[in-house]
Amino acid sequence: MEVLLDTCERRRVKHLLLIYLFVVKAAADCPKPQGTGNIVLTNEALLRNDFPDASSVTFECVNGYVQESGTGIITCVSGTWTEPDIVCIKRDCGPPKAKPNMSFNISDGTLFGAVIKVVCDKGYYVIGSSYKQCYSAGWTGRAKCEIVTCSAPVGVTNGKNNWDSSDEPKYGEIIHYDCDEGYTLVGNDDITCSETGEYDSQPPECKGVTTADRITTEMATPTTPIYTQEASTSTGPSTTRTAHRDKTMTTSQTTVPPSTKGGRGLLAPEDKATTASVTAPTSFQEKNDVANQDNGYIPVIISVVSISIAVLIVVLFLHKFVLKRKGSANGPFPI
Known part of the structure; x- marks a missing residue:
């Protein structure tokens, strides 16, 4: 009985010791x-199942954040973890890499998660994505700027343009038009490829010039007749031919030699003659212009004649008045 009691006591003590060790x-x-x-456990810490006293694990920044300070290590002390000291901030992607004819609207910033617009x-116009976003690996989205082109310029009837390339005209390029001989260009002779992919104006037209248009143009442009004067030093008669439609009129002129003293030429009263020859206009338009110029002197001549007549009347009136005065002073009959 005593031996049995000792065995039971030993088992009881053993069980109590195991319970004690387990609890501790x-x-x-x-x-x-x-x-x-914005912090998570490292992959190594995630694979562990037990964390005994005095053991340590490490934290790191989540995707899109970078460690600014701290170590990220925590330690188990009597069943409690110490506070992590790691500080994580958003990743800054910075301005995107510059490309030809491209800029960016970065009003949203350049930190992780920001979205910017391609301009x-x-x-030029965008090919690809019009927006970029900042991720942990940098900016996403590919884009480039291509120059705007216009459709090939159309031809014009009775004219041509200077575009001889197989490529389409690009933004800013100018197409020049010319009309064939005998045709007039109506519209703009130059058209430019604009930023919208359209030309800034419609192609011109080449229209033929009608007889009525030519007459109108000629009437709108006056022709000034040309007068020529010829001086002769010969003493003999000279002949000047004046064209008048299909007839030729011959006039005889006598010229007098100039003064031997180097002054003006002196003409005797009996030898007065015309020393200049005038070539008459050879066209109907020129004749009208000459007539119009001659008509301009008629009012002046009429005015001079009128003034002369008025002066003569006044002189006669004064003369008659003087005669009357003399008659009254010397008697009934003037001397």
Whole structure:
């Protein structure tokens, strides 16, 4: 009986010791730590199942954030984890790499998650994505700016343009038009490829010039007759031919030699003659112009004649008045 009691006591003590060791061990281990905010456990810490007292694990920044300060290490102390000291901030992608004829609207910033817009220069358009976003690996989205082109210029009837390339005209290029001989260009002779992919004006037209248009143009442009004067030093008669439609009129002129003293030429009263010859206009338009110029002197001549007549009347009136005065002073009959 005594031996049996000793055996039972030993088993009881052994069970109590195991329970004690289990409780002490459980109280010393730490639970699995959890990440908060923008920090998470490293892959090595995630693979562990137990965290005994005095053990350590490491935190790191989540995707899109970078470690600014701290170590990220925490330690199990009597079943409790120490506070992490790591500080994580958003990744800054910085301005995108510059490309020809391209700029960016970065009003949203350049930090992780920001979205920016691709802007092409005037006369260019975006090929690819019009937006870029900042991710952990940098900017996403590919784009480039291509120059705007216009359709090939159309031809014009009775004319041509200077575009001889197989490529389409690009933004800013100018197409020049010319009309064939005998045709008039109506519209703009130059058209330019604009930033919209359209020309800034419609192609011109080449229209033929009618007889009525030519007459109108000639009437609108006056022709000034040409007068020529010829001086002769010979003493003999000279002959000047004046064209008048299909007839030729011959006039005899006598010229007098100039003064031997180097002054003006002196003409005797009996030898007065015309020393200049005038070539009559050879066209109907020129004749009308000469007639119109001659008509301009008629009012002046009439005015001079009128003034002369008025002066003569006044002189006669004064003369008659004087005669009357003399007659009254000397008697009934003037001397």
